[in-house]
Amino acid sequence: MNVEHRCRFFKGDIPCVPHKQHGVHCEDCTYKDIIKQDILIIKLGAIGDVIRTTPILHRLKADYPNAKLWWVTRTPEILPDIVDVKLPFSLESIMTIVETPFLRAYNFDKDREACALLNKVQAKKKFGFELVHGVCSPINTAARYKYLTGLFDDVNKANTKSYLVELFEMAGYEFSGEEYILPFKEWHDPKWKFASKKKVVGLNTGCGGRWTSRLWPDKYWVTLAKDLKKNGYEVVLLGGEQEHEKNSRLAKLSGAKYFGHYSLNGFINLMNHCDLVVTAVTMALHIAIGLKKRIVLFNNIFNKHEFELYGRGIILEPEYECSCYFSPTCPNNCMQYLVPSRVIETIKTLLPVK
DSSP: OOOOTTBTTOOSSSOOHHHHHHOOOGGGOSSOOBOOEEEEEEOOSOHHHHHTTTTHHHHHHHHOTTEEEEEEESOGGGOOTTOSEEEESSHHHHHHHHTSEEEEEEEOOOSHHHHHHHHHOEEEEEEEEEEETTEEEESSHHHHHHHHHTTOHHHHHHOOOOHHHHHHHHTTOOOOOOOOOOOOOOOOOTTOOOOTTSOEEEEEOOOOSSOGGGOOOHHHHHHHHHHHHHTTOEEEEEOOGGGHHHHHHHHHHHOOBOOOOOOHHHHHHHHTTOSEEEEOSSHHHHHHHHTTOEEEEEOSSSOGGGOOOTTSEEEEOOSSOOSOTTOSSOTTOGGGGSOHHHHHHHHHHHSOOO
16 A cells, blocks of 8 residues: 655545545545645744744745645644644654755844754755854844844944835845735624724723833823724723733723733634734834734834835824933833824824714
8 A cells, every 4th residue: 555655635644534524545546636745844933923924924835835844833723724734832842853855944033042952953955043052043134134134233224124025035035015814713702892883993001021122101001092983983992911000990991892811813813803003112012013904003112114014004203312222121111102093093093083
């Protein structure tokens, strides 16, 4: 009996899907899909960073339709089904990866462990970052640009390329507007009730515990929510467990809806009910982009050119020259200089009530 090791459905240790569903064996299977190449992506990062790297999959799939796409990350649950092998960053995964020959291997992370993994990978061609003398180093010429923007603030400030332009260049491509690929299973909480004819604006009030320099004052969220309601919008507060107490309090003060915090899939589904999302640079930003929502993005510590909003958003920054660039805390609390009136007018522009 022949076994087709290079079929996309072949698992090696358990029956494949075509066999379970149709009882076929390899030699007479009409469902077989023969793999000609294996391609690896290393992007360990946070969920938002993983989501915003998914556009590269469009090009890889188009150029290598018969390839098996592998991706190793700390958050494999957010990877789309276009990825054939979704691996957590673990010893078991690393042992598998280093024993698998790849046509191409891409490391888009500067973390030492990601760079070290690329060093160990067997690949005919490598892209991105490797480990040299225990520190990150660009492995190809195109990666050097992204490398330098991460090392020097003045170089970063002078940069006019988005993350996706830099990403595609590292991979040897030109970015042409390829969209995020965001998988989620449709789900609805009975508590989610919205006025049928009103536009829904989601206010993502947090920014994580590390980069508190990005926080907008609580009183501004209250003012914005009240003004939006007066102007005929439905308003819902968004956040995770870390923002639960805050959002509960803001809901009481503003009259905005708050349904609590959810799993990742629940959070994505709730955001999918929004027509527009107001957020700082967080995971929620990249989920909103992936859902093709209109976006008002608050930014103060990053280069605004980094963000690709696909023509569906506007970036607002404080009207204040601050020194908190790439800083986790701000000595001047410069986000106070981004006033609610600017935000409400921007929302009206992006999402008219009528």
